[in-house]
Amino acid sequence: MQIFEALEIREFPYFMTVDVEEGETVGDVLNDLNSRKAYLLIDHDTKRIWTYNGANSSFKLQIFGGILAGMFRKQLKLFYRVYSLNMYSKDDPKFQEVMTKPIGAGRAKSIDKKDFSDSRMQSTTGDLIIHNPRLSKAIENINSCSIPDDLNRIFIIIGGIIYSEEEVLEAMLIEEKSSVNLVKLGRLNNGFNFFDGNYSTRIIVKERAIQGIELFVRNNDEVPSLRIKSPLIHEDKISKEGDMEKLITSFEIPDSLPDIEATEGDNQNKNT
Numbered sequence: 001m002q003i004f005e006a007l008e009i010r011e012f013p014y015f016m017t018v019d020v021e022e023g024e025t026v027g028d029v030l031n032d033l034n035s036r037k038a039y040l041l042i043d044h045d046t047k048r049i050w051t052y053n054g055a056n057s058s059f060k061l062q063i064f065g066g067i068l069a070g071m072f073r074k075q076l077k078l079f080y081r082v083y084s085l086n087m088y089s090k091d092d093p094k095f096q097e098v099m100t101k102p103i104g105a106g107r108a109k110s111i112d113k114k115d116f117s118d119s120r121m122q123s124t125t126g127d128l129i130i131h132n133p134r135l136s137k138a139i140e141n142i143n144s145c146s147i148p149d150d151l152n153r154i155f156i157i158i159g160g161i162i163y164s165e166e167e168v169l170e171a172m173l174i175e176e177k178s179s180v181n182l183v184k185l186g187r188l189n190n191g192f193n194f195f196d197g198n199y200s201t202r203i204i205v206k207e208r209a210i211q212g213i214e215l216f217v218r219n220n221d222e223v224p225s226l227r228i229k230s231p232l233i234h235e236d237k238i239s240k241e242g243d244m245e246k247l248i249t250s251f252e253i254p255d256s257l258p259d260i261e262a263t264e265g266d267n268q269n270k271n272t
Helices: 059-075 094-098 118-127 134-144 242-251 256-272
Strands: 002-008 016-021 038-043 048-053 081-084 151-158 161-171 175-188 200-206 209-218
Touching: 002 059, 016 059, 048 059, 059 081, 059 200, 059 256, 134 151, 134 200, 134 209
Parallel strands: 048 081
Antiparallel strands: 002 016, 002 038, 038 048, 151 161, 151 209, 161 175, 200 209
């Protein structure tokens, strides 16, 4: 198994990889001490390229890792497939199998500045596509990735729409049973969107397309409940078609005012 670390640099091409040589097994590298890093693991036995993002890795590194995985696949003549190791929990047998594999040499070469050019960079960035995926399929892909044990998911962003989770009570006669449903909060604005609090992000990528972005907080951290500091666009409230006839009728002045006439009639009867 070859391991490469994805690095962010200050100048073009802004990211590259370096060989990871310390450690005997993958588990010696993918640990809590390196939670801010992103890695590419190339398994020549199974022809798989694994992407791995530490729990505290930056949004940029996760994006760069996906692009670099595509570049490694091209380097290896497309015989390899790209998979995300983050989709498995730490207790999953597949995750444990990868963690116990020995680190060794291989034919993949680290990606550095000489592997980039302006024209090549344009085609490379096409490896990750941001678009509006089909909601049901995107949610299925996102939920197929296990949630880390020490993190709590609070927001999911799918195609520019932000969702929260709501626990719904389904039954309580024999035993209490509940389910977690997604609640649509609204569409994010173009440009910067700010969230109040500290959180970790995870990007779910499948078939070279971003399915969604998850925002997590640690279970044991004493942090205030996260709030969205940017206004959301509630399309459901402004996009529904109304009844034009009812609108026109509401502006018409009635021929008589029944309530007022009845009140005046009662007063005249009392006076007589």
